[in-house]
Amino acid sequence: MSLTLYNTLTRKKEPFTPINPADVRMYVCGPTVYDFAHIGNARPVIVFDVLYRLLRHVYGEGHVRYVRNITDVDDKINDRAARDYPDMALNDAIRKVTESTAAQFHADVAALRCLPPTVEPRATDNIVEMVGIINRLIANGHAYIAKGEQGREVLFEVSSMPAYGALSNRKLDEQIEGARVAVEAHKRHAADFVLWKESSLSEPGWNGAFVEGGAEVSIYGRPGWHIECSAMSHRYLGETFDIHGGGIDLVFPHHENEIAQSCCAFGRDVMANVWMHNGFLQVEGQKMSKSLGNFVTIHELLATEKFGGRSWPGEVLRLAMLKTHYRQPIDFTVKALEEAEKTLDRWYTNLLGRKLALSSKLDNSIVQSLSDDMNTSLAINHLNDIFRSFKDTPFSRQADGGDIRDDDWAAHALFNARFLGFCEQDPDKWFALKKKNLSVSNEIIQNLISSRIEARRVKNFAESDRLRDELVAMGIQLKDGKDADGNPTTTWEVKR
Numbered sequence: 001m002s003l004t005l006y007n008t009l010t011r012k013k014e015p016f017t018p019i020n021p022a023d024v025r026m027y028v029c030g031p032t033v034y035d036f037a038h039i040g041n042a043r044p045v046i047v048f049d050v051l052y053r054l055l056r057h058v059y060g061e062g063h064v065r066y067v068r069n070i071t072d073v074d075d076k077i078n079d080r081a082a083r084d085y086p087d088m089a090l091n092d093a094i095r096k097v098t099e100s101t102a103a104q105f106h107a108d109v110a111a112l113r114c115l116p117p118t119v120e121p122r123a124t125d126n127i128v129e130m131v132g133i134i135n136r137l138i139a140n141g142h143a144y145i146a147k148g149e150q151g152r153e154v155l156f157e158v159s160s161m162p163a164y165g166a167l168s169n170r171k172l173d174e175q176i177e178g179a180r181v182a183v184e185a186h187k188r189h190a191a192d193f194v195l196w197k198e199s200s201l202s203e204p205g206w207n208g209a210f211v212e213g214g215a216e217v218s219i220y221g222r223p224g225w226h227i228e229c230s231a232m233s234h235r236y237l238g239e240t241f242d243i244h245g246g247g248i249d250l251v252f253p254h255h256e257n258e259i260a261q262s263c264c265a266f267g268r269d270v271m272a273n274v275w276m277h278n279g280f281l282q283v284e285g286q287k288m289s290k291s292l293g294n295f296v297t298i299h300e301l302l303a304t305e306k307f308g309g310r311s312w313p314g315e316v317l318r319l320a321m322l323k324t325h326y327r328q329p330i331d332f333t334v335k336a337l338e339e340a341e342k343t344l345d346r347w348y349t350n351l352l353g354r355k356l357a358l359s360s361k362l363d364n365s366i367v368q369s370l371s372d373d374m375n376t377s378l379a380i381n382h383l384n385d386i387f388r389s390f391k392d393t394p395f396s397r398q399a400d401g402g403d404i405r406d407d408d409w410a411a412h413a414l415f416n417a418r419f420l421g422f423c424e425q426d427p428d429k430w431f432a433l434k435k436k437n438l439s440v441s442n443e444i445i446q447n448l449i450s451s452r453i454e455a456r457r458v459k460n461f462a463e464s465d466r467l468r469d470e471l472v473a474m475g476i477q478l479k480d481g482k483d484a485d486g487n488p489t490t491t492w493e494v495k496r
């Protein structure tokens with residue numbers, strides 16, 4: 001089975017060959033923990049979770065190292081901490097913001113059935129590593145200390161690296177012409193970026209000891225964002241590793257700058273062999289933004305009625321996301337969630353009441369689709385076919401030369417579903433939870449049903465139909481009948 005992946009560096013699909021098949025290494029940029037993660041943030045977490053599962057299948061569970069960082073030092077965090085906890089010392093407030101946001105992120109992605117990465121380093125635990133890399137860059141002639149308006153900074157000198165811009169395909173001279181920011185006087189080049197910046201005593205900071213031209217310069221300060229990922233990937237994966245991933249919005253400047261830092265610090269041509277990026281996410285055909293009012297966090301989707309008037313199980317969001325190829329832009333809609341839920345309902349229905357023996361055979365069709373640059377939409381179609389096939393031919397599906405009984409086939413479907421992160425709940429629990437999660441109360445349902453019975457009694461059938469449609473839209477299926485005395489009755493159940 002050969003695995004091919006699209007590489008942003010070369011702009012083509014290539015066969016994947018790990019540096020060491022016994023130790024496959026992948027780094028994915030994680031969240032900056034100052035606010036709830038939104039559904040756009042969920043996409044890379046889900047996409048690279050599937051890749052992690054696939055790599056573990058191909059190379060063995062103990063042979064893949066997946067590192068996803070937590071950025072817990074950033075000016076956005078400082079601002080949020082000062083806003084939310086004005087009476088607290090800033091460092092305590094920052095800890096409060098980062099700890100609660102990281103915990104929320106973990107709860108969110110667990111609900112999306114994402115496996116925890118092998119290592120999840122925090123930026124603040126890796127300051128020494130960052131200062132070490134910055135010193136290498138100064139010593140190699142790729143970085144310099146300059147005094148800006150906010151204090152001293154260590155800056156990366158982009159013109160010191162001829163290959164700068166290769167990932168994003170931007171030439172340095174074009175960047176000068178197109179630079180939107182005014183040239184800051186202390187920078188040698190407009191595109192030079194911050195590695196370390198001085199903090200005031202009230203801002204979070206660490207003592208950075210740098211050596212420039214033989215002299216030691218001590219700057220109490222904090223790291224720039226890009227150096228964090230160079231430091232953490234180096235510490236946990238080495239100077240060159242196999243795969244670096246993230247959202248397409250990170251290609252420039254974040255990933256370009258990570259490459260510049262890591263390659264120049266360690267004298268390498270390559271930081272990661274394969275660079276992978278997931279596409280943009282829109283909501284109902286529009287860019288997601290707070291000003292448009294269509295900004296949805298993972299938590300809101302899972303636990304509130306903000307999106308589509310109801311809450312959604314994490315598996316539904318996961319399936320809706322994976323039905324689109326990871327490199328394509330995705331339009332996130334209520335309709336897509338409804339369709340994903342219908343599919344999951346069907347899968348769970350097929351598993352209801354079955355004795356599920358252990359199975360551990362991954363279907364070739366699924367491995368093959370995923371091996372072709374992670375074609376998850378095709379893999380899901382195949383999974384659907386597996387579920388469908390045992391329903392149509394309960395006792396006669398041929399596999400490995402023999403008949404497989406229905407329950408065995410269900411176990412096969414279940415194993416493959418779980419490989420992709422689906423059907424991990426007990427089927428009864430799935431339907432019970434859905435019933436509980438209904439956004440309308442029993443009382444509202446009963447009132448609507450009573451109104452409909454009354455409408456039917458006075459032969460106002462238009463109104464009776466309207467009420468039935470309203471209930472159907474809430475996921476309620478009605479069943480009309482008569483009681484022992486011949487009076488009309490209506491019972492209801494949650495639509496499956």
Ligand SMILES: [Zn+2]
Binds near residue numbers: 028029030254258
């Ligand atoms: Zn990063």
